[in-house]
Amino acid sequence: MTAAMLELDNIRAGYNDAIAVENISLTVGQSEVVCLLGANGAGKTTTMRVVTGLIPLLGGTIRYNGEDISQMPPHERVTAGICLSPEGRQVFPDLTVMENLSLGSFNRRARRNRAQTLDQVLTLFPKLAERSGQAAGLMSGGEQQMLAIGRALMGQPKLLALDEPSLGLSPKMVSTVFESIQTIARSGITILLVEQNTRAALSIAQRGYVLSAGRVVHEGTAADLAQSEMVQKAFVGAAFTKQSVRKSRRERRLAESNPGGAGA
Amino acid sequence: MASLIFQIVVDSLLLGGVYTLMAVGLSLAFGVTRIINFAHGDIVMYGAYAAFFAFVSLNIDPLLSLLFVAILGAIGGYLLFKLTLDRILDAPGINQVLLTFGLGLVLQNVAVILWTGDERSTTPSYAFDSWFLSDDIVVAKGRLIAFGLAVAFVVLLLAWLRWSELGRATRAVSQNRAAASLMGINVRAMYALSFGLSSSFGTATGAIMSFLLPITPFMGFPILVKAFAIIILGGLDSIVGTVIGAFLLATAETTIAYVVPQGIGWAEGVAFFLLVIVLIVRPTGILGTVGRDA
Amino acid sequence: MIAVRGWIIILGSLVVALVAPHFLPPGFSDWLTRLSTLILVAASWNMMANAGLISLGHSGFWGLGAYSAALLANAFHIPFWLSIVPAMLLGAFFGACLAYITGRLRGLFFAIATLATSEALRVVALMVPKLTGGAEGVFVFDQIRPDRITMTSFSLCLAVATVATSYFLSRSRYQYALRAMRDSESAVQMLGVNPARFRIGVTALSGAIASCAGVITAWFTGYIDPGSAFDLKITISAQIAPLFGGLYTVTGPVVGSIAILALSELTRLYFNYSGGVGLLVYGCILVFGVLMMPSGLVGLWKRRRKPVVTDAAVPARAK
Secondary structure, eight states, rough: SSSSEEEEEEEEEEEEEEEEEEEEEEEEEETTTTEEEOTTTHHHHHHOOOOOTSOOOEEEEEEEEEEEOOTOOOHHHHHTEEEEEOOTTOOOTSSSSHHHHHHTOOOOOHHHHHHHHHHHHHHOOOOHHHHTTSBBGOOOOHHHHHHHHHHHTHHHHHHOEEEOTTTTOHOOOOOOOHHHHHHHHHOOOOOEOOOHHHHHHHHOOEEEEEETTEEEEEEEHHHHHHHHHHIIIIIIIGGSSHHHHHHHHHHHHHHHTSOOOSSO | OOOHHHHOOOOOOHHHHHHHHHHHHHHHHHHHOOOTTTTTHHHHHHHHHHHHHHHHOOOHHHHHOOOOHHHHHHHHHHHHHHHHHHHGTOOOHHHHHHHHHHHHHHHHHHHHHOOOOOOBBBOOOGOOOEEEESSOOOHHHHHHHHHHHHHHHHHHHHHHHHSSHHHHHHHHHHHHHHHHTTTTHHHHHHHHHHHHHHHHHHHHHHHHHEEEEEEETTTTTHHHHHHHHHHHHSSSSOOOHHHHHHHHHHHHHHHHHSTTTHHHHHHHHHHHHHHHHHHOOOOTTOOOOOOOOO | HHHHHHHHHHHHHHHHHGGGGSOHHHHHHHHHHHHHHHHHHHHHHEEEEEEOOOOOOOOOOHHHHHHHHHHHHHHOOOHHHHHHHHHHHHHHHHHEEEEEEETTHHHHHHHHOOOOOOHHHHHHHOOOHHEEEEEEEEEOOOGOOOOHHHHHHHHHHHHHHHHHHHHHHHHSSSHHHHHHHHHOOHHHHHTTOOOOHHHHHHHHHHHHHHHHHHHHHHHHHHHHHHHHHHHHHHHHHHHHHHHHHHOOOHHHHHHHHHHHHHHHHHHHHTTTTTTTTTHHHHHHHHHHHHHHOOHHHHHHGGGGOGGGGGGSSSSSSSS
């Protein structure tokens, strides 16, 4: 592992008065691909939202390249190089594909290289070039997912955060999207990946953390995690126990009273 | 009969232009911030007074002072937002309603104290000029100028929204503010910007109104209600919907004023009746997408 | 025990209301009459606010009450004490209709709808001179106007009755449903309560009470016109008094009414009736009240608070 790019130290966060994640500590190294695994409602999306600043941090610190960014507003984090492709894609439905992509490079740093980045993104996702004039809301889920990732890439991220890129996609589309993520990773961009599709996630990640009930319960290399029984239990098995179902319902309700997609 | 219909069409068109200008600022600010500015009518009133004083003491034509008035409006709106609304963005909607309502009261009554309730108006030569298209069809020159300016402003706004970097960001914020902040857009700054722009449109409207309507501290309220009716007709956050709503209201008012006995008095109430009917029959307006549960 | 004390206070207040005006100077009984009308609109506004309904149309109820009293007095010589019955029925009916037709409208849009309806009523009053006398207004049939002292007692009694109503409402089992409606109507639905019926009920009650204030004014001044009966100032004071005194409380509107009436007397004293100052003060109260006492207001709404960038009130339009 190289020098840590992102460090979460004992973070705590939640919605309204309910705490969704607690005591989460993790690091992401330079040019590393790290995945967060866990059942629905384990706190993965909440962690992503805290990292990008969409919800306030209630405790602990977040360091990015050694600098404390705990109180930094979300738009400044984007300028600093943290770009998120959010859960549920969240494309701007009435704007065209091209407008969505241009917005991705709104930040000062990325705006200078917009044309160049756009070329790279369209090479990675040729489909987006075909659809460039279409309203984003009218595209299929898979296309919207590509757009969401492409839009995040337009911000020239140093750290690319991907939240559930496989959600709601056909198996074929999942493999297409994951191939693209692999390509992005090879270009040297650090990736923090939240995924429920464990197999797909572990196939491209180097390391992973397993979250359950808002805490880190396990961590290790991708190879270790793929073998681990703990992982199976933590989300594959646990996802179907009564308790976790009840819990995930509660978290879904919490998330519904908050925006930007469901799940925590 | 034919000429009456034609006259109604002409008058509706001209009035619709002014109404568009009046409502477009309110719609823009609402689209971005989801706050209805109950002080918008009073901002229009201040624009009218600014143009009036420029005309009377500096002898500047309202069409010329319009530019400065619009700039002043932008600065004023921006400051107003920063000093007040910016502090209670996280508060429940009722606070924002009461706050802008109170701001409107303050603005109006400062004007009452400063300038009394006397009616004033700017009197450039074109305010009294008319063209006769035929024997019985009249086009008031002042209204035609107002119409032309309104069209120009709205086209400029639409172009800005469509093609400029900030305009695109404005649309992004109005569609999904969380996602917009993920684009590196400073959402609060966009709120302030949209309020500034909105007020700038408001004061510009006032400058134009200065030669169409009597200027009093109380002119803001009817303007506000008409603007409400228009944007609710049009669907709140759609600029194109606002344009349609403005022309609908103008047509309804003009027709009633011409056709119904004592119609001019009733025309004053058209906005209220339309408002209630639209809110009941089609709460999302003509082109709107905003649910009315907000 | 508390209920007994409540009854004693109410009965005591009624006795005071009946007796006091006989011993007070005329200026003061004028003031008390105005205070009573203000308490009526403020308390009735507060009842609706308590259920999450922001009314910007209380001047509509007021005007309806004033006109119905004046017109019935002139046509049928209905005495003042009886005229509150048709006025209240009309106010309640209008309130019920308003709540019914605005159906699903919430918050801001409900507020705008109420504003528009009350203004529409003003236009109607102005434009149907055969019935209402139009812009010239109507004089109330002078022979049956009661004297000042009777009027003051009468209006004070109504004010006491109103406060008693909101007191009993706040202690009744309905209070929970109403307060829950303020937070979320769907939650109320889950409790097995029909929120539509509560909306209609509370708006009708509020309308009936507010129209009484109009009745009092019509009899007291002996003259009404569309401009004064449907004055927006009525609505403004109806919302400022509870805000100032304490939103959603029983005593808040009373305390607030006394405070803002005293305040407006003071400004009148110092600024010598010059127009604008009174309303400027009201505006300042609103602005600073909302800005400086956010905990007072927001505290009660705490559960609704969210960070701005992730505001769920405006979800993404996607899907």
